[in-house]
Amino acid sequence: MNTSGMLRRYLARVMDNESYFYHVIHCVESxxxxWGHEAVLLFNWMDAVKEISMTFFIDGRLFLLQISKEQAARLQSQNAYQLDRCIWEQLMEQGFQLKNSSYIEKAFC
Known part of the structure; x- marks a missing residue:
């Protein structure tokens, strides 16, 4: 997946936390x-809840992830790809194997 670092930095600055989180989830899904994976990504962003629970089904495997809204906001302000990296790292901790792409390179540089 190709991604523009300049555009992503702009989005990280101007989007509210919830909208930016939706954008990052869409990038992960794309x-x-x-990569040819069958994936369903579900998450719960409720205003009254401080934690974001994510359930990913990837090629029939279940991955459960969680991040606080506070941490997601902090990652968004630190680096335009830091939230993406956090999600990918949680997937890798559960056994998901990353492949190379320009998007992954930006998330892990």
Missing amino acids: QLDD
Whole structure:
């Protein structure tokens, strides 16, 4: 998946936390699709809840992830790809194997 660092930095600055989180999830889903994975990504962003629970089904495997809204906001302000990296790292901790792409390179540089 190709991604523009300049555009992503702009989005990280101007988008509210919830909208930016939705954007990052869409990027993760697009990358999985580009790699040929069958993936369903579900998450719960409720205003009254401080934690974001994520459930990913990737090629029939279940991955459960969680991040606080506070941490997601902090990652968004630190680096335009830091939230992506956090999600990918949680997937890798559960056994998901990353492949190379320009998007992954930006998330892990």
